[in-house]
Amino acid sequence: MSEHTCTMLLAGRQATIDGSTIVCREEDYGNEFDPQRFVLVHPADQPDHYESKGSRFKTDLPKARYAYTATPDADDSAGIFAAGGINTANVAMSATETITSNARIRAVDPYNVVDGIGEEDFLTLVLPYISSAREGVKRLGRLLAKYGTYEANAVAFGDHEEVWYMETIGGHHWAAVRVPDDAYVIAPNRFNIADFDFNSPTTMCSPDLKQLIDDYHLNPGRTGYNFRLIFGSASNQDQVYNNPRAWYVQSRLGGGRSGSRPTDYDLPFACVPTNKLTVEVVKQVMSSHYQDTTFDPYQQKTGQRAPFRSIALNRNLELHVLQIRNGVAKAIAGVHWLAFGPNTFNALVPFYANVTDTPAAYRDTSNQYTPTNMYWLVHTVTALGDRYYRQSQPLAEQCSEDIMAITRHCQLVTDRQGQVTPADLTAANDQMATVAVNRLTKLLGQLVGMTFKKEKLQY
Incomplete structure (x- = not known):
């Protein structure tokens, strides 16, 4: 399993409380630190010629391009890994979800x-050049057909009307499904697309994909084309690493199959939620570790391994919720909600995407420990909070709620100003970043005080 293993959640506009589309993914890594940055890539900063670090791929890039937000690795020696962002055409892209x-x-x-493309490349090669979610699928599809890939990945695109989920197939093929407007999709690290209709206007794929399946006898199903069955895995690893995450979120949000179990392979691809989704609920499930079940790692005995892999982990690098809002001016429609570090202890902030720059505490992340950087601040909070989880949990939850409430209010005030410039939105983002830094610093102080009282060197 790749170190860049993640969990993705997508929602159509009729499935959300305010009619926005949502493309959400939490990005994971190994147990080592991998500092993240939040940046704005201006058109002049986008390279004219691009070369991969993980392969021999290289190409010239189009001159016409949009500015876009991104969350790349602070250390780009292995590649950019831009992860997720929104361009100035209000198109969101998240790349990538490692699949099977x-x-x-x-x-x-x-x-x-040898010279294929992969996770490090996808967002940089696609997001600056697309004006809709459909265009994103088609552009990446052309790149996969021409150059191929060296790994299996899933990608998501969103605009103000549509959300598309796309998976690579083999080295040069792909398939994509439009998320139903009234539904959500939870996608762990497995092949997730299930039943596929080649004739539907809500699907796209490589032109020769059906013929490839038929010619090479790839379909073990007796009827139809279930892509998870045809192209995916059904391993013991899936039963403990992947399937339970989908089961848990579907059990919480609704729309899943009645009587399903954590280890089931055939969980639904898209589900209609019981209630319309809010960003707060999205944050809750993306911060989940099987709460209220016997599978919660915090309920295991000391030294006992948790039975299933949860969404929230010490390996969480960043969580982005890319929201394209309807019913507001185009200048403020794109909101790049962002949180760095492990999801159990971080806090989402609704950063506007149409800006001139990003907040310094999120942008200027150092590879060296610097607690004033948001990435390192959250990891410091987590290091203390995880050790005393029961005592720290209510403090962390209150902190996250406070940050969301205050920054949402700042967003509402900014939205109501009417005509706003990118400079105005940049100033609002800076204000919200300051709120998040100050409140998380306060939480850190609370945790230090709590743990200090538990020091063993007392008499």
């Missing part, structure tokens, strides 16, 4: 391990 494959499709269409 199987030997049948990889034998027919092997990975291009």
Whole structure:
């Protein structure tokens, strides 16, 4: 399993409380630190010529381009890994979700391990050049067909009307499904697209994909085309690493299959939630670790391994909720909600995307420990909070709620100003970042005071 393993949640505009579309993903890494930055890439900063670090891929890029937000690695020696962002055409993209494959499709269409493209490249090669979610699927599809990929990944695109979920297939093929307007999708690190209709206006794929399946006898199903069955995995690893995350979120948000179990492979792809989704609820499920079940790691005995992999982990790098709002001016429609660090202890902030720059505490992340950087501040809070979880949990939850309430109010005030410039939105983002830094610093002080009283060197 790749170190960049994540969890994705998508929602159509009729599934959300305010009619916005949502493209959400939490980005994971290994147990080492991987500092993240929040940046605005201006058109002049986008390279004319691009070369990968993970392969020999290189290409010239179009001159016409949009500015866009992104959350790249602070250390770009292994590649940009821009992760997720919103461009000035109000198109959101998240890339990528590591998924699974199987030997049948990889034998027919092997990975291009020499000069293919991968996670490090996708967002940089696509987001600056698209004006809709559909265009994003088509552009990435053309790149995959031409250059191939060396790994299995899922990508999501959103605009003010549509959300599309796309998965790579083998080395040069792909498929995409439009998320139903009234539904959400929870996607762990497995192949997630299930039943696929080649004739539907809500699907897209490689032109020769059906013929490839039929010619090489790739479909074990008796009827239809279930892509999870055809192209995905059904391993013991899926039962403990992937399936339970989908099961838990579906059990919380509703719309899943009655009587399903955490280890089930055939959980639904898209579900209609019981209630319309809010960003707060999205944050809750993306911060989940099987609360209220016996699978919660915090309920295990000391030294006992948790039975299932949860969404919230010490390996969480950043959480983005890319929201394209309807019913507001285009200048303020794109909101790049962002939180750095482990989700159990971080806090989302609604940053406007149409800005001139990003807040310094999120932008200027150092590779060295610097507690004034948001990435390092949250990791410091987590290091103390995780050790005394029961005592710190209510403090962390209150902190997250306070930050969301205050920054949402700042957003409401800014929205009501009417005509706003990118400079105005940049100033609002700076104000919200200051709120988040100050409130999390206060939480850190509370945790230091709490843990200090538990020091063993007392007499």
